[in-house]
Amino acid sequence: xxxxxxxxxxxxxxxxxxxxxxxxxxxxxxxxxxxxxxxxxxxxxxxxxxxxxxxxxxxxxxxxxxxxxxxxxxxxxxxxxxxxxxxxxxxxxxxxxxxxxxxxxxxxxxxxxxxxxxxxxxxxxxxxxxxxxxxxxxxxxxxxxxxxxxxxxxxxxxxxxxxxxxxxxxxxxxxxxxxxxxxxxxxxxxxxxxxxxxxxxxxxxxxxxxxxxxxxxxxxxxxxxxxxxxxxxxxxxxxxxxxxxxxxxxxxxxxxxxxxxxxxxxxxxxxxxxxxxxxxxxxxxxxxxxxxxxxx
Numbered sequence: 001x002x003x004x005x006x007x008x009x010x011x012x013x014x015x016x017x018x019x020x021x022x023x024x025x026x027x028x029x030x031x032x033x034x035x036x037x038x039x040x041x042x043x044x045x046x047x048x049x050x051x052x053x054x055x056x057x058x059x060x061x062x063x064x065x066x067x068x069x070x071x072x073x074x075x076x077x078x079x080x081x082x083x084x085x086x087x088x089x090x091x092x093x094x095x096x097x098x099x100x101x102x103x104x105x106x107x108x109x110x111x112x113x114x115x116x117x118x119x120x121x122x123x124x125x126x127x128x129x130x131x132x133x134x135x136x137x138x139x140x141x142x143x144x145x146x147x148x149x150x151x152x153x154x155x156x157x158x159x160x161x162x163x164x165x166x167x168x169x170x171x172x173x174x175x176x177x178x179x180x181x182x183x184x185x186x187x188x189x190x191x192x193x194x195x196x197x198x199x200x201x202x203x204x205x206x207x208x209x210x211x212x213x214x215x216x217x218x219x220x221x222x223x224x225x226x227x228x229x230x231x232x233x234x235x236x237x238x239x240x241x242x243x244x245x246x247x248x249x250x251x252x253x254x255x256x257x258x259x260x261x262x263x264x265x266x267x268x269x270x271x272x273x274x275x276x277x278x279x280x281x282x283x284x285x286x287x288x289x290x291x292x293x294x295x296x
Contacts, residue, residue: 017147024071028064035060054247058254058287062280069276076274081117083150083183087176089115089122090154094172103162104129107138121145135162154179189269196267197278204260204282208289211249219245250290257282 039056041047051059092113096106111126121142128138136159143155154175161171261282265275 021071024067028067031063031067032060035063054250054254055287058283061258062284062287065276065280065283069280072273073277078117079148082146083148083179085115085118086151086154087179087183089113089118090158090172090176090179093158094169094176097172098169103168104135107135118146135159150179150182186269193267193269197264200260200264200267200278201282204257204285207256208253208286211253212289215246215249219249246290253286253290254283257286 035056038047038051039053039060042051042053042056089110092110093106096109097103101109107129108126111122115122124145125138125142128141129135139155139159143152157175157178158172161168161175258279261279262272262275264278264282265272268274268278
């Protein structure tokens, strides 16, 4: 005889996303710690010839922002897809309710549809309901699993509508419409702010171009044959070292890339975590430019 699953036995599913997030955090901490340790060893002179301390600090920043930034980017894409598809499920629920089905049967029927990335999660709702779990509990578990603000808000509205009775189909239609409008507003805002992100990138590239011109023309002049005249004007007998001046420009460019990436992320969607991927891109470009052009 087959064992019938007890109602609610998957009420607290294994949080796979949390496990992945913890793994990403550990990988980020380990990679950053390794490069910082190498930087410290390079400063004290234990290791030499494989990179400068600045290189190791930059690699620590790039490894941290690269791993964490890529993860956050993938999570953001997943959330966007789920928020875009969920209104279709709510609309199908409304149509099933309008056809005379009970709320439980409407969920079972709607779960047979195709909802892309949300299909497995919606099928879990159907399984829980078919095994006797309360509809409200199944929907709450679903909102905790997907863990997006839009779906959580819409799910709460659906639960309240199912409890209050009345014309639930109309409430579901309004919930689906509300979710779509919110996504449209978010997409419109992101599109409008994209121009500001582009301005930040253009500003960074202009800054990098100016630094490159100064590094190729101005620095050689003040450190080459024209350095003696410059020293006479400045009243100093200390020679100007080309590498010291280049290092100042190098550090200024890295700081500019870090700040520009931070601003670009805030402009993009108002979330500081979105800045991580922009910091990675701009710092990487700045670092490679100086390594290739000036051999820093």
